[in-house]
Amino acid sequence: MTGTAAPIIDIRDLTVTFIGGRKPVHAVNGVTLAIQPAEVLALLGESGSGKSVTLRSLLGLHPPGRTSIGGSIQVAGKDVMALSGRALADFRGKTVSMIFQEPLLALDPVYTVGAQIAETIQRHEAVSRVKARARALALLQKVRIPSPERRLDAFPHEMSGGMRQRAMIALALACNPQILLADEPTTALDATVQIQILLLLRELQRELGLTVILVTHDIGVAVEVADRVAVMYAGRIVETGPVREIIRNPRHPYTQGLLASRAHGAMTGSRLDAIPGSPPDLADLPPGCSFAPRCKHAKATCVETAPEIRSVTADHWMRCMLDAEAAE
Amino acid sequence: MLFYALKRLIYVLPVAFGVSVVCFLLVHITPGDPLTAVLPVDASAELQAQMRAIYGFDKPLPVQYVIWLGKVLTGDLGTSIATGRAVLTEVSRAVGNTLILSAVATIIGFFLGCLFGFVAGYYRDSAMDRLASTLSVLGVSVPHYWLGMVMVIIFSVQLNWLPATGAGPGGSAEWAWDWDHIRHLILPAVTMSVIPMGVIARTVRALVAEILSQDFILALAAKGLTDRGIFIHVVKNAAPTALAVMGLQLGYLLGGSILIETVFSWPGTGFLLNAAIFQRDLPLLQGTILVLAMFFVLLNLLVDVMQTALDPRIQRG
Ligand SMILES: Nc1ncnc2c1ncn2[C@@H]1O[C@H](COP(=O)(O)OP(=O)(O)OP(=O)(O)O)[C@@H](O)[C@H]1O
Ligand SMILES: [Mg+2]
Numbered sequence: 001m002t003g004t005a006a007p008i009i010d011i012r013d014l015t016v017t018f019i020g021g022r023k024p025v026h027a028v029n030g031v032t033l034a035i036q037p038a039e040v041l042a043l044l045g046e047s048g049s050g051k052s053v054t055l056r057s058l059l060g061l062h063p064p065g066r067t068s069i070g071g072s073i074q075v076a077g078k079d080v081m082a083l084s085g086r087a088l089a090d091f092r093g094k095t096v097s098m099i100f101q102e103p104l105l106a107l108d109p110v111y112t113v114g115a116q117i118a119e120t121i122q123r124h125e126a127v128s129r130v131k132a133r134a135r136a137l138a139l140l141q142k143v144r145i146p147s148p149e150r151r152l153d154a155f156p157h158e159m160s161g162g163m164r165q166r167a168m169i170a171l172a173l174a175c176n177p178q179i180l181l182a183d184e185p186t187t188a189l190d191a192t193v194q195i196q197i198l199l200l201l202r203e204l205q206r207e208l209g210l211t212v213i214l215v216t217h218d219i220g221v222a223v224e225v226a227d228r229v230a231v232m233y234a235g236r237i238v239e240t241g242p243v244r245e246i247i248r249n250p251r252h253p254y255t256q257g258l259l260a261s262r263a264h265g266a267m268t269g270s271r272l273d274a275i276p277g278s279p280p281d282l283a284d285l286p287p288g289c290s291f292a293p294r295c296k297h298a299k300a301t302c303v304e305t306a307p308e309i310r311s312v313t314a315d316h317w318m319r320c321m322l323d324a325e326a327a328e
Numbered sequence: 329m330l331f332y333a334l335k336r337l338i339y340v341l342p343v344a345f346g347v348s349v350v351c352f353l354l355v356h357i358t359p360g361d362p363l364t365a366v367l368p369v370d371a372s373a374e375l376q377a378q379m380r381a382i383y384g385f386d387k388p389l390p391v392q393y394v395i396w397l398g399k400v401l402t403g404d405l406g407t408s409i410a411t412g413r414a415v416l417t418e419v420s421r422a423v424g425n426t427l428i429l430s431a432v433a434t435i436i437g438f439f440l441g442c443l444f445g446f447v448a449g450y451y452r453d454s455a456m457d458r459l460a461s462t463l464s465v466l467g468v469s470v471p472h473y474w475l476g477m478v479m480v481i482i483f484s485v486q487l488n489w490l491p492a493t494g495a496g497p498g499g500s501a502e503w504a505w506d507w508d509h510i511r512h513l514i515l516p517a518v519t520m521s522v523i524p525m526g527v528i529a530r531t532v533r534a535l536v537a538e539i540l541s542q543d544f545i546l547a548l549a550a551k552g553l554t555d556r557g558i559f560i561h562v563v564k565n566a567a568p569t570a571l572a573v574m575g576l577q578l579g580y581l582l583g584g585s586i587l588i589e590t591v592f593s594w595p596g597t598g599f600l601l602n603a604a605i606f607q608r609d610l611p612l613l614q615g616t617i618l619v620l621a622m623f624f625v626l627l628n629l630l631v632d633v634m635q636t637a638l639d640p641r642i643q644r645g
Contacts, residue, residue, distance in 0.1 A: 106543050123557065
C-alpha cells in the first residue's frame with residue numbers, strides 16, 4: 001500500500017459462504033485487500049484456506065444459488081457484485097482473466113487451442129475469424145510456444161504440460177486484460193518447466209504492466225515473482241507486506257511457521273504442511289483467532305476474541321494480538 | 329481419416345467371415361434335415377437321396393460352404409420355401425421397411441432423449457430432472473409390445489385416428505413417402521422410439537452432468553462466455569458419445585424389432601423372421617439372419633469411424 005494511487009483491486013471485508021450442503025461452509029471470512037496497478041501479489045496459504053474462492057469472487061464465478069457473498073469488491077472502478085448477466089460476461093476475460101492450476105483440465109478437450117483463443121477474441125471484440133486467428137498466432141508467438149503455426153490447430157491433449165500452460169496464458173492475455181489471476185499456475189508442472197513459466201509470467205507482467213494475483217503454496221515462487229505477499233488462513237488474510245519484509249520479519253505465528261517449514265524442507269516446491277495440527281472445520285469455526293488451536297503462543301484471550309488488524313509498518317499488517325516479535 | 333476408415337474396414341473382414349460361417353451352419357445345426365420341411369413325410373429313401381444330391385447336401389460341409397458363399401456373394405440367397413420367391417427379394421423389401429421404421433423411431437428417440445437428457449443434466453435434482461428421469465426410466469422398462477397394444481387401443485380403436493396394422497393401404501408391403509403410408513408408420517415408430525429415447529436421455533443426462541462438473545466449464549465462464557456460448561461447448565463435448573449411442577440404438581432396433589413389428593404387422597425383417605421360423609422356411613431364415621448380422625457389423629464400423637472423426641481425443645492409430 002505504497003503512495004496514494006487508487007488501488008485497481010479493492011476488496012473490503014469479503015465473506016463467501018457455501019450454503020448448498022448440510023452445514024454452511026464459511027470459505028472466506030472477511031478478506032480485505034487493496035492492490036495497486038501493476039503490482040504482483042502472492043497469495044499464500046495451506047490447502048483449503050480460501051485462496052481459490054477469493055480469486056473466483058473477483059470474477060463473480062460462484063454458483064449464485066448456493067453461495068452467499070458479503071462485503072464489497074471494486075475492480076478497475078467496477079463494482080463486481082453489482083454486475084450480472086451480459087455485463088459480468090463482458091467483464092470476465094476482458095478486464096480480468098484467469099489461468100488455472102491444471103491447463104489440461106481448464107482447456108476444452110474437443111476444441112483446438114487456436115479455436116479457443118480466437119473464440120475469446122471474437123467474444124469480446126468485433127473482429128473477423130481470419131483476424132482472430134492471426135491474433136491467436138501472434139499470442140502463441142508471444143508466449144514462445146515452439147512452432148506456433150502448428151500448435152494453432154493442435155488439441156490440448158497433443159501438447160506437453162508446459163506448452164499447455166503457455167497456451168493458457170496466451171488465452172488469458174487474448175483481450176489485453178489489466179488484471180491476471182493465476183491460481184497455482186505451476187503446481188502441476190515439472191520443476192524446470194515451473195521456472196520457465198514463472199519467468200514468462202514475470203516478463204509479460206513487466207511488459208504489459210499487468211496487475212497479478214498469484215496463488216501459490218510455494219514461498220520460493222512468491223519470492224521469485226511477487227512484490228507483496230498476503231498469507232491466508234481459514235478464509236482470512238492473517239498477514240501482508242512486501243516480500244522482503246515478510247521474509248525478514250514475519251510477525252504472525254502462522255507466517256513464522258510457514259517460513260520455518262520451508263527452511264526445514266527442500267529449497268523449492270515444499271508444501272506448506274509442516275505446521276502441526278490441521279486447519280479448522282470451515283463449517284464450524286472457533287469464535288476467536290482461528291489459528292489459536294495450533295498456535296504455540298496462544299493465550300486465553302486468543303480463543304475468546306478474534307484479533308483485529310495491527311499495523312507493523314506502513315505497508316505491513318497482521319491479525320494477531322500477541323507481540324510475536326519477541327516470541328521467535 | 330480415410331486411411332483409418334479403410335483399416336477398420338479390413339478388420340471387419342474376419343468378423344464377416346465368422347458371421348457367414350455361423351449363418352451357414354445354422355441350417356445344419358437345427359434338428360432335422362433341411363429337406364424334411366419340403367418333402368412329404370412318407371418320401372422314400374431314394375427320393376430323399378435324390379433331393380439331397382440336387383440341393384448339394386451330400387457333399388462335405390466345407391465344400392457346401394464354399395458353394396453357398398459363392399452364391400451369397402453374387403446375391404443369390406436361395407429361394408423361400410414358403411413363397412417360392414427369391415430370398416433376396418423378400419429380405420431386401422423387409423430390410424427397407426425395417427430401416428424406415430427403425431430410423432424414424434431412432435430420430436424421434438434421439439431428439440426427445442437429448443431434450444430430456446439436457447434438461448435433466450442442466451437442472452440436476454430439480455423437479456424437471458425427476459420428470460425427465462422418470463420418463464426415461466419408463467421408456468426403457470415398459471414392455472414395448474404392451475405399450476404398442478395400448479397405443480393401438482387408444483389411437484386406433486377408441487379414437488380411430490390412425491391405422492393399427494400394416495405399412496400402407498390394403499396391407500401393402502411396399503413403402504412410399506405419402507400420407508397414406510406415413511399414417512401407418514406413426515404408431516409403430518412412436519412406440520419404438522420410447523426405447524432409444526430412454527437410453528439416450530439417460531446417457532445424455534450423465535454426460536452433461538459430467539461435462540458441467542469439469543474445470544474447463546469454469547474456465548469458459550472466466551473468459552467471458554455467456555451461458556449460451558458455454559452450452560455450445562457442452563453440446564460439442566457430448567456429441568461424440570451421444571451420436572455413438574444413437575448409432576448403436578439404431579442397430580439394436582434393426583435387429584430387435586420383432587415384437588413391435590409383430591404387434592403392428594409391420595412388414596419388416598422382424599415380421600419376416602417370425603414368419604420364417606413358424607413356417608420352418610430355412611433358406612429365408614438363413615438369408616434374413618445373414619443380412620441382419622452383416623448390417624450390425626457395418627453399423628458398428630460406421631459408429632466407430634464417426635466417433636473417431638468427431639472426437640479428437642480418440643487415437644487414429
Ligand atoms: N463450490 C463450492 N461449494 C462448497 N464448498 C466449496 C466450494 N468451493 C470451495 N469450497 C470449499 O471452500 C474451502 C476453500 O477452498 P479453496 O478452493 O479456496 O481452497 P484453496 O486455498 O484454493 O486450496 P488449494 O490450495 O487446495 O487450492 C474448501 O474447504 C472447499 O472445500
Ligand atoms: Mg485452490
